[in-house]
Amino acid sequence: MTTLFDIPWHFPAGLLIGFAAAAPLGPVNLIVLRRALSGGSRPALGIGLGAALGDALFATVAAFGLGALASLMDAHVVPLRFIGGTAMLLFAVLLWRTHPHLDAPDAKPIPARRVALAVLAMTITNPATLLFFASAVAAVGVENLGHASFAARLNSGLLVAGAFAGSMLWWGVVCLIARQLRGRLTDHHLLLINHAAAALLALFGLAALGSAMQAAGWI
Structure with a gap:
């Protein structure tokens, strides 16, 4: 049985899970x-917020045991992969066509709010993220989750809050890394990074579409 003394540990457990979910290169x-x-950093953190909200949604599913939503996503895994893969390809095209500058804003920058929404869509249309959160919650061994009692609801809420905070913590780390690199880069380096990022995004998108076609039995 979980006591009040045990409840605060659900937040750091969620913090670790959220950080681990955001950290892998993707x-x-x-x-x-x-x-x-x-x-x-400010627009970058705004974009990271979209991913953190997606992570918090999956943490909610894992912590509160929303089996119906999990089953719904599992039943629609193919269209979700198609949506996510298409979103990545479209964003890769937009990213490739932008011409960033270190000392001035892009000529036609993609608004951070729009990018954050695209990132949120990429996150919530990836069923593997839900599997990760479900497995991670089970792995850390936190108990008394769900909505059967006040303590369970509080535990679950703390876990979700921790996952959101952990995800945002990672995006803060990314911004710190970028700040250290910024003074060493030229516009040409940034353009190369832009093109490399767009190419990798396109590969991720194609992989997602290929996985969807395979799941659908088309290939």
Whole structure:
């Protein structure tokens, strides 16, 4: 049985899970790093907020045991992969066509709010993220989650808050890394990073679409 003394440990457990979910190199990391290099920490953190909200949603599913939503996502895994893959490809095209500058804003910058929404869509349309959160919650061994009692609801809320905070903590780390690199880069370096990020995003998108077609039995 979980006591009040045990409840605060759900927040640091969520913090670790959220940090671990955001840290692996992937399309969102590339987007946030690129924006931090060209536009500064504030818009980059705004974009990271979109990913953190997606992580918090999955943490909610894992902590509160929303089996119906999990089943719904599992039943629609193919269209979700198609949506996520298409979003990555479209964003890769937009990213490739931008021409960032270190000392001035892009000529036609993609608004951070729009990018944050795209990042949120990428996050919540990735069923693997839900699997990660479900597995991570089980792995850290936190108990008395769900909505059966006040303590369980509080535990779950603390876990979700920790996951959101952990994800945002990682995006802060990315911004700090970008700040250290910024003075050593030229516009040409930034353009190369931009193109590399766009190419990797396109590869992620193609992989997602290929996975969707395979799941659908088309290939």
